[in-house]
Amino acid sequence: MQNYRRDAVRKLIDKLSEKHRLSREEWSLLIESQGEREYLFRRARELSRQYYGNKVFTRGLIEFTNYCKNNCYYCGIRRDNKEAVRYRLTLEEIMDCCSQGYELGFRTFVLQGGEDGFYTDDKIVEIIQEIKDRYPDCALTLSMGERENDSYLRFYKTGADRYLLRHETADSRHYAKLHPPELSFKHRMDCLWNLKEIGYQVGCGFMVGSPGQTKETLAEDMLFITELQPDMVGIGPFIPHHSTPFAEEIQGSLEQTLYLLGLLRLLKPNLLLPATTALGTIDPKGREKGILAGANVVMPNLSPVGVRKKYELYDNKICTGDEAAECRQCLGRRMEAIGYELAVDRGDPVNCPREAVNRKIE
Ligand code: 5AD
Numbered sequence: 001m002q003n004y005r006r007d008a009v010r011k012l013i014d015k016l017s018e019k020h021r022l023s024r025e026e027w028s029l030l031i032e033s034q035g036e037r038e039y040l041f042r043r044a045r046e047l048s049r050q051y052y053g054n055k056v057f058t059r060g061l062i063e064f065t066n067y068c069k070n071n072c073y074y075c076g077i078r079r080d081n082k083e084a085v086r087y088r089l090t091l092e093e094i095m096d097c098c099s100q101g102y103e104l105g106f107r108t109f110v111l112q113g114g115e116d117g118f119y120t121d122d123k124i125v126e127i128i129q130e131i132k133d134r135y136p137d138c139a140l141t142l143s144m145g146e147r148e149n150d151s152y153l154r155f156y157k158t159g160a161d162r163y164l165l166r167h168e169t170a171d172s173r174h175y176a177k178l179h180p181p182e183l184s185f186k187h188r189m190d191c192l193w194n195l196k197e198i199g200y201q202v203g204c205g206f207m208v209g210s211p212g213q214t215k216e217t218l219a220e221d222m223l224f225i226t227e228l229q230p231d232m233v234g235i236g237p238f239i240p241h242h243s244t245p246f247a248e249e250i251q252g253s254l255e256q257t258l259y260l261l262g263l264l265r266l267l268k269p270n271l272l273l274p275a276t277t278a279l280g281t282i283d284p285k286g287r288e289k290g291i292l293a294g295a296n297v298v299m300p301n302l303s304p305v306g307v308r309k310k311y312e313l314y315d316n317k318i319c320t321g322d323e324a325a326e327c328r329q330c331l332g333r334r335m336e337a338i339g340y341e342l343a344v345d346r347g348d349p350v351n352c353p354r355e356a357v358n359r360k361i362e
């Protein structure tokens with residue numbers, strides 16, 4: 001029985017790495033089994049090595065505002081968290097982060113923030129213009145939640161290259177357990193499809209072990225990702241934040257996060273797959289383990305040290321006391337210790353493999 005099961009799991013892993021898709025039932029089985037881990041991770045490492053060598057891409061994260069009009073049950077910067085000390089970075093402060101980051105070798109900047117009406121489209125356009133004028137060789141990623149399609153289009157025309165918007169869950173009932181009724185599952189999904197249609201390199205993603213998540217909702221996530229074919233998928237463990245409705249919920253597991261990273265690498269071999277800060281938060285070697293499970297991106301923080309602790313999406317977030325340079329060096333050392341090196345380029349997704357993947361799917 002045991003051997004039979006092991007065999008069946010290996011077959012599913014092989015099938016995924018050849019066809020880059022599975023049926024709903026197959027996904028559920030594989031996700032539930034969490035079996036043949038080393039076999040999966042070896043295959044995942046081989047694939048990322050094949051497409052990206054031993055390079056780990058870096059994205060410099062600038063958390064420019066922690067104001068948010070939304071009230072997601074899991075998130076520490078939700079509007080009802082009165083404990084949160086709110087801040088906004090000025091254009092000058094943002095440009096200082098970029099300048100420091102550029103010196104440190106970052107060629108992608110990620111502007112991430114809550115959904116903050118203070119930053120009107122005009123203000124965002126101004127920020128994009130400044131950054132792209134001064135750093136034409138850098139990619140600019142936006143991660144500021146749901147906006148109107150016209151705004152997304154305007155930002156893209158101004159020069160933004162990429163957009164990260166985690167879908168959080170591809171199951172509408174699960175979505176409603178994580179978010180208050182005023183947030184719409186359909187609108188979020190529409191945003192992602194629109195972003196893709198506009199021409200952005202798109203990132204989606206979800207938390208691992210969020211309350212109400214099951215093997216079925218995770219299978220749905222995998223099917224959605226197969227359909228969307230995003231350039232990046234950000235996943236990290238759910239970590240409770242003490243002043244949210246989910247304060248008493250259970251944290252997501254390291255093991256399951258790593259397993260899903262491995263599966264995502266097989267699902268789309270050229271995927272940009274970050275070993276997230278949340279992963280580094282639940283285990284001191286979390287990000288290294290993530291890379292060894294198939295991830296190929298790290299996103300160190302470039303925000304001014306004075307505001308870092310305030311961008312607290314979850315408890316015990318790491319790197320909140322460290323200068324950008326310290327994080328850069330620390331990560332460089334950590335990656336070298338496991339046989340990888342940080343890349344100094346924009347780290348665009350490679351082209352031909354994606355075509356190869358799509359051909360294989362047909
Ligand atoms: N634990 C882990 N990840 C979280 N995020 C928000 N709150 C938490 C939490 N408590 C993630 C969400 C969001 C991203 C910016 O951070 O997936 O999209």
Ligand code: FES
Nearest residue numbers: 319322327330331
């Ligand atoms: Fe920030 Fe190690 S990555 S201190």
